[in-house]
Amino acid sequence: MNGASEPPVAIVGGGLAGIAAAMALTEMGRSVTLYEARPRLGGATHSFSRDGLMVDNGQHVFLRCCTAYLGLLARLGAAGRVSVQDRFDVQVLSPEGRDGRLRRCSLPGPFHLLPALARYSLLAPADRLRAVRGSLALRRLDPADPALDRIDLDGWLATHGQRGAARRLLWELFAVAALNIDMEQAAVGAAALVFQTALLGRADAADIGLPAVPLGELHDAAARAAIEARGGDVRLSAKVKTIEPGPAIVVDGTRIEASAVVVAAPHERAAALVPLEAAPDRNRWNGLGASPIVNVHVVYDRPVTDLPFAAAVNSPVQWIFDKTRVSGLGDGQYLAVSVSAAQRWIDLPTAQIRTAFVTALERLLPAARGAKITDFFVTRERRATFRQGPGSGALRPPATTRWPGLYLAGAWTDTGWPDTMEGAVRSGLNAACLVGRHLRKEIG
Numbered sequence: 306m307n308g309a310s311e312p313p314v315a316i317v318g319g320g321l322a323g324i325a326a327a328m329a330l331t332e333m334g335r336s337v338t339l340y341e342a343r344p345r346l347g348g349a350t351h352s353f354s355r356d357g358l359m360v361d362n363g364q365h366v367f368l369r370c371c372t373a374y375l376g377l378l379a380r381l382g383a384a385g386r387v388s389v390q391d392r393f394d395v396q397v398l399s400p401e402g403r404d405g406r407l408r409r410c411s412l413p414g415p416f417h418l419l420p421a422l423a424r425y426s427l428l429a430p431a432d433r434l435r436a437v438r439g440s441l442a443l444r445r446l447d448p449a450d451p452a453l454d455r456i457d458l459d460g461w462l463a464t465h466g467q468r469g470a471a472r473r474l475l476w477e478l479f480a481v482a483a484l485n486i487d488m489e490q491a492a493v494g495a496a497a498l499v500f501q502t503a504l505l506g507r508a509d510a511a512d513i514g515l516p517a518v519p520l521g522e523l524h525d526a527a528a529r530a531a532i533e534a535r536g537g538d539v540r541l542s543a544k545v546k547t548i549e550p551g552p553a554i555v556v557d558g559t560r561i562e563a564s565a566v567v568v569a570a571p572h573e574r575a576a577a578l579v580p581l582e583a584a585p586d587r588n589r590w591n592g593l594g595a596s597p598i599v600n601v602h603v604v605y606d607r608p609v610t611d612l613p614f615a616a617a618v619n620s621p622v623q624w625i626f627d628k629t630r631v632s633g634l635g636d637g638q639y640l641a642v643s644v645s646a647a648q649r650w651i652d653l654p655t656a657q658i659r660t661a662f663v664t665a666l667e668r669l670l671p672a673a674r675g676a677k678i679t680d681f682f683v684t685r686e687r688r689a690t691f692r693q694g695p696g697s698g699a700l701r702p703p704a705t706t707r708w709p710g711l712y713l714a715g716a717w718t719d720t721g722w723p724d725t726m727e728g729a730v731r732s733g734l735n736a737a738c739l740v741g742r743h744l745r746k747e748i749g
């Protein structure tokens with residue numbers, strides 16, 4: 306438990322990694338202060354209000370296999386504010402009107418998707434069979450093998466019998482959304498973890514989960530209340546300027562001693578904050594770079610689809626989500642189109658994006674052709690995730706530094722997971738365990 310004169314553990318950054326670390330440490334009975342530069346918690350997951358609508362900065366999806374994230378929601382009292390499919394089921398739309406569906410059956414994993422693949426009408430029968438063979442080869446890989454961190458996914462799939470159509474109409478659907486990078490640029494190691502865990506393992510692993518409330522309500526408000534209820538202190542609009550030996554942090558010109566410090570800031574911020582003596586490789590972290598996500602928000606005057614969400618192929622639309630209920634829209638339907646690996650779109654003016662996506666949606670959803678658009682806007686997240694390309698695995702640091710009592714967290718650290726909410730929460734829990742161990746040694 307907490308030593309009588311022990312100063313609080315300082316957590317720098319209130320995204321999901323920092324929230325998870327703060328929750329875990331308060332649950333261990335440690336005194337904690339969470340410093341967040343912005344006036345809210347939640348980091349890369351947040352919401353804002355626009356003309357009476359609650360808008361998420363970008364659609365966030367998780368899977369049933371995201372057990373650390375789901376565990377955090379339960380501890381925040383927010384488990385009831387998400388919905389998870391009973392059974393993995395994805396409708397795949399195409400502008401040609403030849404739609405496909407991937408739905409798991411009641412067979413145990415890894416056989417649960419075989420019938421869906423066998424019936425996947427967007428692929429020729431021979432490609433369906435090849436996809437099964439490709440899946441088996443992918444299943445045999447060790448995602449942690451450093452050699453796989455150097456190979457691109459598209460090339461690997463091609464050399465394992467996946468022809469262009471199968472790569473585009475099947476593999477890309479999941480790989481680009483999960484890794485936020487084009488398949489030609491994605492590292493096989495990261496992709497192997499995603500496919501093995503989500504689609505080729507337990508039957509229920511890939512059941513899709515969505516927030517049923519705006520992200521701000523799900524993460525920010527719930528986390529603040531839960532951390533404070535456990536005796537933790539949350540300081541918003543509190544940007545940590547430096548980290549000093551001790552360890553100590555400097556905020557608003559004041560040096561604050563800490564019993565330990567967890568830096569849960571994004572990699573570029575962490576590289577600027579963590580002293581070189583503590584992490585001699587910190588300049589390499591910037592090599593992780595950034596990959597953008599764009600969300601295209603379209604409000605129609607009437608419902609244009611019954612689907613809660615859908616994927617699309619042969620279209621600039623990748624995934625569509627019905628945000629009507631979550632946003633609080635009264636009449637009509639609000640769709641958010643989530644576009645990962647969005648380099649092509651990120652710098653285009655809204656008018657150009659509107660032309661491309663309104664037309665694309667009309668091709669995918671016939672009812673959209675007769676509907677009037679009552680609002681249209683775009684959210685752009687330039688640095689949504691790091692670039693999960695070949696070589697990125699080797700740049701991700703462990704949670705420990707050379708300074709006792711100074712730890713790293715964040716979805717970009719070496720979690721074994723891609724840059725996701727699950728990776729962020731895992732990193733926070735891991736850092737909290739290391740802090741707990743460190744403090745027990747200090748006192749003992």
Ligand SMILES: Cc1cc2nc3c(=O)[nH]c(=O)nc-3n(C[C@H](O)[C@H](O)[C@H](O)COP(=O)(O)OP(=O)(O)OC[C@H]3O[C@@H](n4cnc5c(N)ncnc54)[C@H](O)[C@@H]3O)c2cc1C
Binds near residue numbers: 347348569578715726
């Ligand atoms: C548009 C978009 C869509 C996404 N979609 C998905 C998805 O569908 N599924 C999924 O799992 N993941 C998704 N992600 C990724 C996911 O949001 C991130 O992996 C995760 O939220 C990262 O959490 P984090 O705590 O590691 O970092 P962050 O959320 O970046 O939090 C870091 C925090 O540190 C704070 N900070 C920085 N410097 C300082 C300082 N000096 N002092 C104090 N505070 C500081 C920042 O303000 C920030 O709040 C998406 C991301 C975006 C942007």
